[in-house]
Amino acid sequence: MIKAVQVNKSFRVGEQEMMVLKGLDFSVNKGEFVAIMGPSGSGKSTLLQLLGGLDVPTAGEIQIDSTAINRLNEKERTIFRRRNIGFVFQNYQLLPTMTVEENVAFPLRANGEMLHTSREKANQYLEAVGLAKMGQRFPNVLSGGQQQRVAVARALVNEPKLLLADEPTGNLDRKMAEEILELLSHFHEHNRQTIVMVTHDIFAAGYADRIVLFKDGVIETEVNREDEDYARFVAHFMA
Numbered sequence: 001m002i003k004a005v006q007v008n009k010s011f012r013v014g015e016q017e018m019m020v021l022k023g024l025d026f027s028v029n030k031g032e033f034v035a036i037m038g039p040s041g042s043g044k045s046t047l048l049q050l051l052g053g054l055d056v057p058t059a060g061e062i063q064i065d066s067t068a069i070n071r072l073n074e075k076e077r078t079i080f081r082r083r084n085i086g087f088v089f090q091n092y093q094l095l096p097t098m099t100v101e102e103n104v105a106f107p108l109r110a111n112g113e114m115l116h117t118s119r120e121k122a123n124q125y126l127e128a129v130g131l132a133k134m135g136q137r138f139p140n141v142l143s144g145g146q147q148q149r150v151a152v153a154r155a156l157v158n159e160p161k162l163l164l165a166d167e168p169t170g171n172l173d174r175k176m177a178e179e180i181l182e183l184l185s186h187f188h189e190h191n192r193q194t195i196v197m198v199t200h201d202i203f204a205a206g207y208a209d210r211i212v213l214f215k216d217g218v219i220e221t222e223v224n225r226e227d228e229d230y231a232r233f234v235a236h237f238m239a
């Protein structure tokens, strides 16, 4: 359902053209939870940006269900993104001048939903992430883990086809990271939420159905939870 086909992405840095993704083929099934790992600079965040329609490939195609998002113009892409993609970032990226409830309701308001239905849905999602009573507070009084829960609620409130998470536990201690990962797993299992998560942490990647290892802009290897060599793959990273 989500597909990157022969995707190239290059950036111009001064005189040089730097090729970050090199003929990448990658696909994610509906309802799958995929973790992407790999060295710094290997193109993981770049791929998420392309899957989420925040940027376009230099060549190749990005398909989200039946839509080739690389063929949309910028305005169409923005609308598609607002309706279909949820993002969670390492640094939460909540809007500091808005309450928690307003932050979560924001994507709904941006899609033209009425204030009271937006607030209602926002509060449903706040409850789902365990923050039912926090709606009227401002993000800066929340812990990092709580802020990331708000970010998860905001990312999911639109019931997106695809949730993209770029190192969502990168700023959190182990306990808070576990809470966020449990939460993502919950939405994956109960709502069949499709998730692509970039992480440097094999412990976090262990929550996914499949772990994809990036190197120099292509997939070096990947392993499914059911594969015989899954345990060996994971142990290699623990060492």
Ligand SMILES: Nc1ncnc2c1ncn2[C@@H]1O[C@H](COP(=O)(O)OP(=O)(O)OP(=O)(O)O)[C@@H](O)[C@H]1O
Residues within 6 Å of the ligand: 011, 012, 013, 020, 038, 039, 040, 041, 042, 043, 044, 045, 046, 047
């Ligand atoms: N907008 C841009 N302009 C120029 N170069 C860029 C841009 N975005 C990314 N790059 C370069 O592309 C390469 C891949 O970056 P990317 O952020 O995708 O790596 P990453 O795998 O997410 O790394 P990390 O694990 O450190 O987050 C890097 O060398 C980066 O400097």
Ligand SMILES: [Mg+2]
Residues within 6 Å of the ligand: 044, 045, 046, 166
């Ligand atoms: Mg990155």
